[in-house]
Amino acid sequence: MKIHALAQRTGLTAPTIRFYEQEGLLDERHVRRSENNYRDYSEATVEHLLTVKKIQAVGFTLAELKQVIREDEASGLPLSRVVELLRLKLEEIERKKQELEQVGAHLTLMLAKKSALLEAEQRGKTAVPYRIFT
Amino acid sequence: MKIHALAQRTGLTAPTIRFYEQEGLLDERHVRRSENNYRDYSEATVEHLLTVKKIQAVGFTLAELKQVIREDEASGLPLSRVVELLRLKLEEIERKKQELEQVGAHLTLMLAKKSALLEAEQRGKTAVPYRIFT
DNA sequence: ATAAACGGTAAAGCGAACTTGAAGGTCAAT
DNA sequence: ATTGACCTTCAAGTTCGCTTTACCGTTTAT
Numbered sequence: 001m002k003i004h005a006l007a008q009r010t011g012l013t014a015p016t017i018r019f020y021e022q023e024g025l026l027d028e029r030h031v032r033r034s035e036n037n038y039r040d041y042s043e044a045t046v047e048h049l050l051t052v053k054k055i056q057a058v059g060f061t062l063a064e065l066k067q068v069i070r071e072d073e074a075s076g077l078p079l080s081r082v083v084e085l086l087r088l089k090l091e092e093i094e095r096k097k098q099e100l101e102q103v104g105a106h107l108t109l110m111l112a113k114k115s116a117l118l119e120a121e122q123r124g125k126t127a128v129p130y131r132i133f134t
Numbered sequence: 135m136k137i138h139a140l141a142q143r144t145g146l147t148a149p150t151i152r153f154y155e156q157e158g159l160l161d162e163r164h165v166r167r168s169e170n171n172y173r174d175y176s177e178a179t180v181e182h183l184l185t186v187k188k189i190q191a192v193g194f195t196l197a198e199l200k201q202v203i204r205e206d207e208a209s210g211l212p213l214s215r216v217v218e219l220l221r222l223k224l225e226e227i228e229r230k231k232q233e234l235e236q237v238g239a240h241l242t243l244m245l246a247k248k249s250a251l252l253e254a255e256q257r258g259k260t261a262v263p264y265r266i267f268t
Numbered sequence: 269a270t271a272a273a274c275g276g277t278a279a280a281g282c283g284a285a286c287t288t289g290a291a292g293g294t295c296a297a298t
Numbered sequence: 299a300t301t302g303a304c305c306t307t308c309a310a311g312t313t314c315g316c317t318t319t320a321c322c323g324t325t326t327a328t
Contacts, residue, residue, distance in 0.1 A: 016315085036325085037324095058240050062314075079252045083245065107224045114213060138304070197284085
């Protein structure tokens, strides 16, 4: 399978796949070349890249992914380690969510204040002095 | 007030303040120079930068901020416009939160599956074949 | 035979928000 | 007078995940 076919199958683009290779997200067996120096992929690579996409989709960065792949190549990545990594990432996501919640709450407050002010202004027809965003 | 003092007061660094100036986040009256060509700031700039920080903290980018500052300089930024901007940003934050929620849900599922597998493995003492992260 | 479609490489660009580095001028204290 | 702290500018580097550009070789179809 040549690179554009693989791209089709995985929903990535050819440059992205080359970039992933360069970044070490594909190990030796996924980087075979045919006579003409074209990259030649197997079904296994389709699987591999789909897995990469999944892991990325749940919030892992490419650097973390690379690390995981290397750990797996080296020692087979025990299940307990996978569970640990998932737990850590889940905590990270939760933290981010909370941050957003706080920002949202803050924004909601600001909005309420400004809306009230706006209504007062419209009712009283007199411009109320205020600061932008405070 | 010289730049490091301002940095102290605002919790920013001097390079960041210079960068903000360069990016147009400080208008003329915040960019005075004294004899020796050192930047010389007033209390008003402390206020201004703290406001910038606040707006940034609720999710506006520097580019958006710059835009807001320019609108305000030009036409005084009507309250109705501020309300509109806040509303839009709040929607954006909500969207991001939902994304994180979906990712979190997905991660939770993966974690549950792997945890179950891990327990089975420990109980049965026989390594269960599995794929990392699937 | 030739043109389109595909493959290859290397390097640069993007956007966001800064940080860091190089190379120098100024000021306060000893 | 000299050290060290602080100021200046301009340019380049950082991180992330790609995309784009430029330029070249190969294969396939007509």
